[in-house]
Amino acid sequence: MTRVMAVGVFDLLHAGHLYYLEEAKALGDHLTVVIAHDDTVRKRKHEPVTGSDLRCRLVAGLKPVDKAIIGNHPDIPIYAILDIVKPDIIALGYDQEHAEGRIREDLIEQGYSEIDVRRVSGLSDDLDGTRKIIARILEMRTQKEVE
Numbered sequence: 001m002t003r004v005m006a007v008g009v010f011d012l013l014h015a016g017h018l019y020y021l022e023e024a025k026a027l028g029d030h031l032t033v034v035i036a037h038d039d040t041v042r043k044r045k046h047e048p049v050t051g052s053d054l055r056c057r058l059v060a061g062l063k064p065v066d067k068a069i070i071g072n073h074p075d076i077p078i079y080a081i082l083d084i085v086k087p088d089i090i091a092l093g094y095d096q097e098h099a100e101g102r103i104r105e106d107l108i109e110q111g112y113s114e115i116d117v118r119r120v121s122g123l124s125d126d127l128d129g130t131r132k133i134i135a136r137i138l139e140m141r142t143q144k145e146v147e
Contacts, residue, residue, distance in 0.1 A: 002028030005087035007071070008096070009036045010055045011048050014133055016093075016123050018062060023120035024091035025064035032067045032085045033059050040074045079110045087115055094122030 006024040010017055010033075025031040035056045041048045048055070052070045060068035072081055092098050096119075103117050 001030055002089065003030045003032065003085070003087045004028040004089045004091050005032050005034060005082075005085045006091045006093075007034045007036070008093065009041050009045060009048065010059050011041070011050060012133060013055075013058050016095075017059075018064075019123035020091075020093040020120060021059075021062055021064045027089050027091055027118060027120070030066045031064055032069065032087065033065050034069055034071045034081055034085065035059055037071045037073050040071060043074050079106065079112065082110075082112055082115070089116045089118055092117065092119045094120060 004024050004027045006021060008017070008020070021031065021033065024033075035052055036044075038048050038052045041052075050058075056068050056070050059065055069084070072078075090103065092100065092103075100117050100119055107113060107115050107117070
């Protein structure tokens with residue numbers, strides 16, 4: 001059995017997220033999705049719109065997902081989650097800002113040289129990302145205010 005791990009915030013779940021997880025699942029037999037801990041989101045991106053418990057429940061309900069878990073607190077080393085998930089493959093989304101080469105180097109350095117890292121393709125939709133959806137909502141609100 002090939003175990004795949006996908007990671008992300010999954011705030012404001014959308015079609016781009018679903019496509020990422022479908023592509024990740026296609027790489028193996030079992031897909032575990034690691035949902036970013038709220039404090040990690042705050043530290044690296046923004047204040048999450050929805051909490052990690054709700055984000056985890058939503059992702060767990062998606063068809064390609066076999067298991068969803070909340071990631072470690074940002075004070076815990078990032079690669080510690082690998083001892084829990086035990087993936088054969090880490091699937092990166094097309095727009096995730098992770099450098100594949102750097103992750104491979106880190107995995108080797110941490111003793112996980114057997115884990116493969118693959119970037120999956122993206123959805124070619126105009127609303128395939130959270131920031132795009134928010135921008136569209138704000139645009140629609142502005143248009144309505146002008147009318």
